[in-house]
Structure formats: structure tokens, C-alpha cells
Amino acid sequence: MTRDDVVEVLLGCLSVLAQEEPDRFKLDLSEETILFGYDAGLDSLGLVMLLLSVEEALHARHGVSVPLMDERALSQRHSPFRTVRTLTDYIIANFG
Amino acid sequence: MPIGWLLDRMASWEDVEAVIWRAEPVSYEQLLGRARQWRVRLAEDGVGEGHIVALEGGLSPDICALLIALIQHRAVIVPLGPVSDRNRFDFLQIAQGQHVYAFDAGGAVKVSHRPCSPPTGLLRELIARGEPGLVLFTSGSSGNPKAVVHSLERLLWKFQKPRARLRTAGLFRLDHIAGFDSIFYALSSGGTLIVVENYQPDEMCRAIEHHAANHLTATPTFLRLLLGSGACWRHDLSSLQLVTYGSEVMPEATLHVLRKAMPNARFIQKYGLTELGSPRSRSKDSDSAWIKIVDGDFEARVVNGTLQIRTRSSMLGYLNAPDPFTADGWFDTGDAVETDGEYIRILGRKSEVINVGGEKVYPAEVENVLLEMPNVKDVIVRGEPNQILGNIVSAAVSVLEPETAESLGSRMRKFCKGRLARYKIPVKVEVVTDAQYGDRFKKQRAQKG
Numbered sequence: 001m002t003r004d005d006v007v008e009v010l011l012g013c014l015s016v017l018a019q020e021e022p023d024r025f026k027l028d029l030s031e032e033t034i035l036f037g038y039d040a041g042l043d044s045l046g047l048v049m050l051l052l053s054v055e056e057a058l059h060a061r062h063g064v065s066v067p068l069m070d071e072r073a074l075s076q077r078h079s080p081f082r083t084v085r086t087l088t089d090y091i092i093a094n095f096g
Numbered sequence: 097m098p099i100g101w102l103l104d105r106m107a108s109w110e111d112v113e114a115v116i117w118r119a120e121p122v123s124y125e126q127l128l129g130r131a132r133q134w135r136v137r138l139a140e141d142g143v144g145e146g147h148i149v150a151l152e153g154g155l156s157p158d159i160c161a162l163l164i165a166l167i168q169h170r171a172v173i174v175p176l177g178p179v180s181d182r183n184r185f186d187f188l189q190i191a192q193g194q195h196v197y198a199f200d201a202g203g204a205v206k207v208s209h210r211p212c213s214p215p216t217g218l219l220r221e222l223i224a225r226g227e228p229g230l231v232l233f234t235s236g237s238s239g240n241p242k243a244v245v246h247s248l249e250r251l252l253w254k255f256q257k258p259r260a261r262l263r264t265a266g267l268f269r270l271d272h273i274a275g276f277d278s279i280f281y282a283l284s285s286g287g288t289l290i291v292v293e294n295y296q297p298d299e300m301c302r303a304i305e306h307h308a309a310n311h312l313t314a315t316p317t318f319l320r321l322l323l324g325s326g327a328c329w330r331h332d333l334s335s336l337q338l339v340t341y342g343s344e345v346m347p348e349a350t351l352h353v354l355r356k357a358m359p360n361a362r363f364i365q366k367y368g369l370t371e372l373g374s375p376r377s378r379s380k381d382s383d384s385a386w387i388k389i390v391d392g393d394f395e396a397r398v399v400n401g402t403l404q405i406r407t408r409s410s411m412l413g414y415l416n417a418p419d420p421f422t423a424d425g426w427f428d429t430g431d432a433v434e435t436d437g438e439y440i441r442i443l444g445r446k447s448e449v450i451n452v453g454g455e456k457v458y459p460a461e462v463e464n465v466l467l468e469m470p471n472v473k474d475v476i477v478r479g480e481p482n483q484i485l486g487n488i489v490s491a492a493v494s495v496l497e498p499e500t501a502e503s504l505g506s507r508m509r510k511f512c513k514g515r516l517a518r519y520k521i522p523v524k525v526e527v528v529t530d531a532q533y534g535d536r537f538k539k540q541r542a543q544k545g
Contacts, residue, residue, distance in 0.1 A: 020509055044453055048484050049523050056502075069483045 001062045001096060006088045007031060009061065013053040014084070017046065031088070036081040047081060058091075066095045098228050098249060099167050101256055102284055103128070113288045115157045116307055122157040124286075130158065134165035141207055143169065143195050146223035148215060148231075150174040150188060153199030155268040155279065155291050162197065163270075163279075167248055172219060172229035175270035183241075190243045190416050191231040192219055218245045218412050231415070232273055234370045243415035244370050250409050251276075251373055254393055255284035262338065265290040265300065265309035267318075273370045274342055278313050297327035310337045312361075317474075320350050324473055328357040335360075342366035342374065348385060349468040367442065369429055371411045371420070386439040402446055403429045432458065450479030450487050455519045457489055462522065465515050469508065471496050477522060491522035494529065501527050 011029050018029075036047045051068040058066045067073070073080055073090065080090030097103075106114075109124040116122075122130075143149060149171045153159055166173050174191040176184060188196070192215050196208045215223055222229045228248040233241040264282055268291055269275035282289050290307045292300045301322065304312060314322075319341055322328040339354070339361045351363060365387050368374030375391035389396045394407045404426040413419050421427055432443040443458045450457040459477040466475045473494045479487040493504060505525040512521040 016506075020506070044484055045519055045523075048482060048488060051484075052488075052523055071483070074483050 001058070001064060003088060003092050003096075005062060006058075006091050006096075007084065009057045010054060010084050010088060013050055013057055016053065017042075017050055021046075029084075031083070031085040033084045035083055035087065036079070051081075054087075064095055066091055097168065098170055098226075099164075099252060102252070102280075103164075103168070105258070105286075106283060109286045112286055114283065115155075115160055115289045115291060116303075117156050117291045118293075119306075121288075127157060127161050127164070130161035131164040131168070134162045135168060138165060138169055138171075141195065142209070143171065145170045146172070146226070148172040148174060148192050148194045148212075148219065150176055150191070150193040150196045151199075151270060152176045152196065154293055155270060155275070155289070156199065156203055158203060158205075159199060159270070160279070160283075160289075164283075167228040170223075170226055170228045172215075172222065172231060173248075174231045175276075177233075177269060177271035187233060187241075187243070192216070218415060222247055222412060230276070232271060232276075232370050240416070242417045245412045245415060246373075247412060252280055252284075254373070254391070254409055255280050259285045261286045262311040263288045263290060263307065263309045264311040264313060265292060265304045265307070266313040267292055267295070273373060274313070274366065274368055277368065277374050295321070297322045297325040298330065301327045301331035301333060304333055304336060305331045308335045310335055312336055312339045312358075313366075314339070314341055316341050316350060319354055320467075320474065323350065323353055323357065328354075333358050333361075338362050338364065340364045340366045342368050348464055351385075369405075369427075371427060372405055372407055372429075373409045375405075375407065380439055386436060386441050388439045396440070397426070398433055398435055398440070399428075401432050403431045403433045403440065403442075405429060448478075450477075450489055452479075452487055452489060452519045453485040455517075457520045462489060462491070462516060462520050465512060466491060466493065466508065466522075469511050471499060471504075480524065488524060489520060489522045490524035490526065492526045492528045495527055499527065501525050 014029055014033070034041055035050070036042050042050060048069070055066055055068055058064050072094070076090070078086065080087050106124045106128055111123045111125060113121040114124045114127045149166055151159065151162070151173060163173065174187070174193050176187060179187065188210065192212055194210055194212045196210065198206045198208070200206070214220070219229070222245065230246040230248050230251065232244045232246070234244060259281065262282065262285070264278060264287055266278055266289075267275065268279055268289060279289060281287065290303050290309050292303050295318065303309065319339070336358045337360055339358060341363070342365065354363065364377065364379050365385065366374050367377055367387060367389070375389045375394035377387045378390050380386040380388070393409060394405060397404050404422070406426045410427055430446050432446045432449065433440045434443060444460040448459055450459065462477040463475050466472055466477070473496050475491055475493045477489060477491050480490045482488040491508070495504065504527060508525060509521060
């Protein structure tokens with residue numbers, strides 16, 4: 001699983017979310033897209049929906065089990081959920 | 097003599113059909129005759145007054161007669177459902193059972209005796225008062241089954257007032273308060289019990305049609321099976337005037353379709369608990385989940401959104417759990433309700449509430465919506481722990497035609513939009529092949545942990 005694979009999965013899941021709830025998510029999709037936190041695109045429920053679908057897609061496409069909502073992910077000094085880039089970095093660093 | 101009033105009344109109905117079992121009707125006269133034979137047999141078997149007697153087997157005229165004989169005998173009756181051997185042993189221990197009458201499918205009985213010390217606690221008090229008793233086990237969807245002790249003198253009191261004579265089709269589980277209630281409702285009003293022995297929807301519909309039942313008693317899950325299997329369209333159910341259902345929340349979508357299948361029937365939701373019996377209730381209208389308790393022997397109040405009930409027919413207490421009554425005798429049902437004047441609507445068990453980031457979600461409400469979706473046969477909604485939101489809503493769906501979880505999830509989100517608040521829409525969807533029913537046809541909704 002390469003970095004590009006992860007970015008592709010993330011952006012794919014984000015665009016599905018944005019299509020399903022166009023009035024809620026106005027996301028310009030790139031690695032710099034802000035996911036969560038101050039001036040975030042997603043609320044906490046949206047974040048959970050995104051993370052669940054990313055977990056499922058990574059498992060389905062790359063056969064890897066990537067728990068994104070566990071103690072480790074939540075206790076990082078710098079939240080991995082800030083942007084597409086930070087989440088990708090987190091996934092590659094821990095499961096790549 | 098306990099239930100003297102009931103025996104007198106039953107005797108007056110002579111050749112009225114009391115029980116129809118395996119297509120054979122048995123009259124009240126025959127039933128009472130059989131009960132007299134049982135009294136002789138009980139004495140021969142060494143079953144004394146006030147003994148604790150377990151019963152195994154589905155309802156038949158013979159078991160029905162034995163029930164009557166045991167009540168006359170001031171026995172404490174412990175009906176055992178189809179439980180595992182281990183549960184059976186535990187239940188007998190807890191209920192301090194001294195004799196076991198086990199009926200096989202052919203109706204033959206095997207009697208066994210268990211060495212026991214003299215009864216203790218609530219059972220001793222009950223027996224000392226010379227009252228016949230009943231021990232039922234709660235289904236234990238949350239934790240261990242609790243053994244509920246009733247005085248049959250108290251529980252059957254409400255049937256002294258004669259009610260409408262009905263021909264009632266049902267499964268009549270003896271180990272379930274609703275079954276017990278239905279049996280004595282019929283016997284105390286000259287009604288007829290049309291016994292269906294298994295959970296096959298076509299069997300039930302055939303029995304209704306063949307024996308012209310005008311009343312059906314069932315669980316919402318079984319009613320949904322009648323629909324799902326198509327059985328209710330293959331038979332003439334026009335004789336049905338009344339359908340009573342209970343023990344879980346009825347999805348409103350199901351109720352709408354059922355009314356089409358059973359056009360002459362009124363639908364009434366019964367509210368009953370093993371600990372209390374079932375009060376008489378009235379539905380706001382046939383399509384409504386709003387009910388009003390109209391039973392003079394039952395008082396209801398709502399405290400912090402939870403229903404509390406006080407009644408003289410309530411249990412004496414549990415054999416294996418602390419006394420649950422408030423100091424002034426109210427029983428906390430644990431059921432969350434909404435109120436509208438005198439009407440209440442059961443939202444679900446308070447213990448089943450899913451807390452999603454501080455918002456409350458009742459599984460039944462979500463299930464009701466999902467059941468309206470195309471290609472959904474049945475669904476169980478429950479909470480799953482989640483590090484971010486505390487809990488998330490997850491749905492296990494059994495489908496009619498094969499479908500991937502991904503496609504179902506996507507359809508579900510679209511379907512639920514506008515029908516459910518966003519936080520109530522399941523974020524996790526799983527397709528299951530077999531619906532997870534409990535042995536009482538109640539949903540098994542234990543939280544994943």
C-alpha cells in the first residue's frame with residue numbers, strides 16, 4: 001500500500017460523503033483539505049462516517065486492517081484528523 | 097378451594113369447545129373431567145398440596161387440564177420453555193422444583209422427582225398462605241434470567257369479571273406471561289383456544305381459516321413473518337376481528353400492511369411484563385402505537401420518561417434478584433415512553449438507548465424506518481462503542497435479494513435522509529443471512545461490547 005493508494009482511498013471516500021450530503025460538505029478535494037478541527041469541513045459525526053468508510057475501503061482494496069478510531073489515533077500530539085495529508089501520514093507511518 | 101369461581105364457570109359451559117389441538121376439539125366438560133383424573137394421579141405420584149411442580153411441553157388439552165388440577169392442588173407451577181439442559185438445571189434449582197412433568201411431542205408424560213429441602217423465602221410464604229403460585233423466568237436480554245414469583249390467586253383475580261367470548265389462535269407459551277394470560281382469559285370467558293404448535297406462518301393461517309378464529313395473539317416479529325412469508329395472502333383470514341400483539345414495539349410500517357391482509361381486524365397493542373401481567377389497554381386507533389391503560393386494577397405513571405406501574409396482580413418478587421418495587425409499591429418497568437394526555441407510546445427499553453455524542457437514539461424508531469426500505473426483510477439496530485462519539489448506531493439487516501453492505505448502506509443513507517435525524521441514521525451496516533431471533537421470537541438486541 002503506497003502513499004498514493006491511501007490518498008486515493010481518502011479522496012474517494014470524501015467525495016462519496018460530499019455527494020451524499022452536498023449541503024453539508026463543501027470540500028475542495030486535495031491533500032490540503034481540512035477534515036476536522038478549527039474551521040473544519042466535517043463535524044464529529046461526519047468524521048466518524050469518513051473514518052469508518054476509509055477503514056472499510058482500505059480493508060476491501062488493500063486487505064489491511066487500519067483502526068483509525070482507537071486510543072492511539074486519538075492520543076497523538078498532533079491530531080491525524082486535521083487534513084487529508086495528516087491522516088495519510090498517520091496511516092502510512094503506522095500501517096504502511 | 098382456589099379458583100372455585102373459575103371451575104364453576106367452566107362447568108357451566110359444558111360442551112363449548114375449550115381447546116382445539118391437532119384439529120381435535122375438547123369441550124369444557126371433557127377438560128374438567130381430565131382435570132379430575134389429574135388430581136387423582138397427582139396424589140398417586142406423591143405430589144402434595146403446596147408442592148413445587150415444573151411443567152415441560154407445549155400447550156395441549158392434557159397440559160391445560162393438569163394446569164387446572166395443579167392450581168386446585170395449591171401447587172406452585174414452574175413452566176419450562178425449550179431451554180438448554182444447563183438452564184433447565186439452573187431454573188429447577190432456583191425455583192426449588194420438587195417434581196417435573198415433562199410431555200413429549202406425542203403427548204406422553206414422564207414424571208421425575210427431585211430431592212429438595214423445604215422451600216424458602218417467597219415460596220415458603222406463598223405456600224404457607226395456601227395460595228397456588230407460578231414461577232416464570234424473564235427472557236434475560238439484559239443479564240441473567242430472573243425468576244418471578246406470582247400468586248395465582250392474585251394474578252387470576254382480574255379474570256373474575258367475564259369478558260367477550262373469543263376463538264383465539266396462538267402459540268400459547270406456558271413459560272411466557274402473555275401465553276398464560278391468553279389461556280386464562282379464554283378459560284374464564286368460555287372462549288376457545290386454537291393451539292398452533294410451531295412457528296410456521298402457514299400453520300397459523302391454516303388454523304385461523306379452518307377453525308374460524310376471530311382473535312389472533314402474536315408478537316410483532318411473528319406477524320411480520322406472516323407478511324414476509326406471504327402466508328397471510330394464501331389463506332382467508334377474514335374471520336379475524338381482533339389481533340393483539342405485544343412484547344416488542346410494532347414497526348408502524350408493518351401495521352399498515354397487516355391491516356390490508358386482515359381487513360376485518362382491529363389491532364391492539366398489549367403491554368405486558370412478566371412481573372406484572374398484562375393490563376387491559378386501548379389503542380388510539382388501529383394504526384397507532386399509542387395506547388391507554390384502561391384497566392381499573394392497574395395504575396400507571398411516568399417518572400423521568402420511564403413508565404411505572406402499580407397493580408394488585410403484580411408478582412410477589414424475584415427469587416434471585418433484589419426487590420425492585422419502590423417503597424409505595426410502584427414497579428419501574430424500565431420502558432421509556434412518550435405521553436400524549438392519557439395515551440402513552442413505548443419507545444423501547446431504557447437500557448437499549450444508544451447515546452450518540454449525547455443524543456439519544458431508540459433502536460425501535462430506527463428499525464421502523466429501515467423496515468420501510470425496499471429489499472429489507474428484517475433489521476436489528478444496536479449501539480457499538482466508539483472512541484469519538486461514545487457510541488455509534490449500527491444496523492444488521494437481513495435482505496430479501498442478495499445485496500452488498502456498501503450498496504445497502506448507500507441506499508439507506510439516502511432513504512433515511514428527511515425521515516430520521518442525522519445522528520440516528522446507522523453509520524455501520526452489516527448484511528446478515530439469518531435474522532437473529534431469540535427463542536421467544538423477540539429480537540436479540542444485546543449491545544455489542
